Amino acid sequence: MKRLNISISNILPIRKAWLGVGLLLALSSCTDLNEQLYDKVSQDDYGKTQSEVATIVGGAYATLRGYGSGTPEGNGVNCYPTCEYVFFTQECSSDEACIPTRGTDWFDGGRYQQYQRHNWDANNTGILSIWRYNFTGVSKVNAIIYQVDKSGLTDEAKNKVKAELRGLRAYYYYNLLDCFGNVPISTDFTEKVLPTNSTRKEVFEFIEKELKEIMPLLPSGVTYGRFTQNVANTLLARLYLNAEVYTGTPRWQDCLDACDKVQGYQLTPNYKASFAIQNEKSPEIIFAIPYDHKQGTVGNYLASMTYHYNQKQAFDPAGVYQWCGNGICAQPGLYSSFDAQDVRRNSLLIGQQYSAKDGSEVLMDNGEPLNYTEEIADFTNAAQNAGARLNKYEWSATDQWERDNDWVLMRYAEILMMQAECNFRLGYIPTALTYINQIRKRAGLTDLTSLTLDDIDTEWKHEFVFEGLRRTTNIRFGTYYNVWWEKPADPADHHTGIYPIPKDELDKNPNLKQNPGYVN
Structure with missing residues (x-):
């Protein structure tokens, strides 16, 4: 069983608090930032003591797993978007993965073909899922901050608790900044006015300000599964790494400065140790979403979405391995791009x-x-065995439908790659080589003696294959708009660099405006 090294007395999200929190689950979703939740927050005496507040805060962390209600994204079927619709949309709009239509399987209104070809519109349900996942997290965090403010804690204790909550909210807003750009900023749980869009630059500045303000109040050092100063600095580094895309102004040195503050981690000698069943033991993981089927967690079933239906015979001598859906796979050319x-x-x-x-x-x-x-001979009518499968996370013959591998959000290799790229872009090539060669050595490759942007892009692709970073990297390097397999060049205005605001959300909130290049 996985364990978190934490203490209730320090208001930490113990694993049980991550799992099922009655108060949190009683809060309905507020993805359009319209529905008022404050009347649904428990008004009894719960949440007055330090230990009770710890449980509530643990519930905020649990929002990272997503939600499991029947929604339009899943055609009314339960879905947990962290590893499914959010991941699918991000990965399959990059040059890394795809979901071919296989006979009558995996068409689903054409949304996966839209990801591949960058011809989505405001009705795409995967894009709707990204919006709802992140704004559900924002809304629930705002609700919990509201209750913490009403608790019996001292002001000093409240501020420390709220620092972690604000950090989680900043993480959700970073995702929204990256995917949609011009989104509403909501921090007041009791606000009744329908929000309007903020500009992408304003959202960037909000995240930056939040992370800087909470930094002194966050826990220092390494604590698994908790929003610490290390997590905040990693998120700040991501923000600065992509600042030129988000605001028009590069912030390479600021990214390096944030990376320098991330301390206490190291590369694992075994690359796949960070994706093992018990990967919480990895000294490389900076932030992850814990899963443990014995504790009743749900939502981590990516493996079941990639392997062929009969893969169970290869994994389990009894042939009773969990169901597999034969869906997401690598685009042609990805596997052969790796050195042997x-x-x-x-x-x-x-x-x-x-x-x-x-x-x-x-x-x-x-x-x-x-x-x-x-190879995938026909994207719209692919053979059942076409496409290399995602095989990054360790599997076991005894796997349940809900895997026990923790979902990795941030790891130390990303810090090294950010240091390599930013040093290169600032002209410090020898320094950049020292960082990128640490990554390559662990991968079993020889050192590079010279460096290009293409080399750096390749290392990002190979090191973080199927970790959900590729779309953002494609956009930063400019390759996102190029012709690739089963994809024409994007429109000249590059409006596809952000997704459209979903029509469902526009219909609910007339104060929202559609992103440029899209129609309602």
Whole structure:
């Protein structure tokens, strides 16, 4: 069983508090920032003591897993968008992954084909899921801050608790800044006025200001599963790394300064240790979402969305492994872009699959061998075995539908890559090489002796394959708008660098304006 090294007395999110919090679950979603939640916050005496407030704060962390109600994103079926719709939309709009239509499977109104071809509109339900996931988190954090303010804690204790909550809210707003740009900023739980858009620059400045203000109040050092100064500085570094995209002004040195403040982590000798079933032991992970099926967590089922239906025969001698959906896979060319000796290539599964019971070839339903191919001959009518599969997180024959691997949001390798890129962009090439070669050495590769932006882009792609960072990297390097597999060049105005505000949200709030380049 996974454990967090934390103490109730310090208002920390213990694992049970991460799981099911009655008060938090009683709060309805407020993704359009319209519905007023303050009348639904418990008005009894709960939340007055330090330990009770700790439980409530743990509930705020639990919002990172998403929600499981029947929604338009899932066609009325329960979904947890962290590892499904949010991840799918981000990855499949990059040059990394795709979800081919396989016969009658995985068409779903054409949304996955829209991701690939960058021809989405305001009705795309995956884009709606990104909006709702993040604004649900914002709304619930605002509600919990409201209750903390009403608690019996001292003002000093309240400010420390609220610092972590504001940090989580800043994380959600960073996602919204990256994906939508011009979004409403809401911090008042009791606000009744329908909000209007803020500019992308204003959202950037809000996140920066929040992170700087809370920094002295956050816990220092390394604490797993908690929003600490290290997490805040990593998020601030991400903000500055992409500042030129977000505001028009590069902030490379500011990114380096934030990276320098992240302390206490190291690369694991084994690359895949950060994605093991018990990956909470990794000294590389800066921030993650804990999962443990024994504790009743739900929402981590990415593995089931990538493997072929009959992959269970290769994983489990009894052939009763959890259901697999045969969906998301790598785009052609990704697997072969890795050097043969690069250990990170094992993040993709390719080739013939063999029975764990007797070593025989696993077959597909049509009787042909289950042999994963890198190539996908027909994106709109793909073979069942087409596409290398996502194989980054460790699996076990005893896996449940809800995996026990914690979902990695930030790890130390990202700090090193940000230091490499920013030093390069500032002209400090030898320094940039020292950072990028640390990454390459762990991957089993020889040191680079010279460096280009293409080299840096490649290392980002290989080091963080299927970690949800690729779309942002594509945009920062300008490759997002290029022609690639099954994708034409984007429109000349590059408006696709942010998503449209979903029509469902525009219909609810007439004060919102659509992003440039899109129609309502």
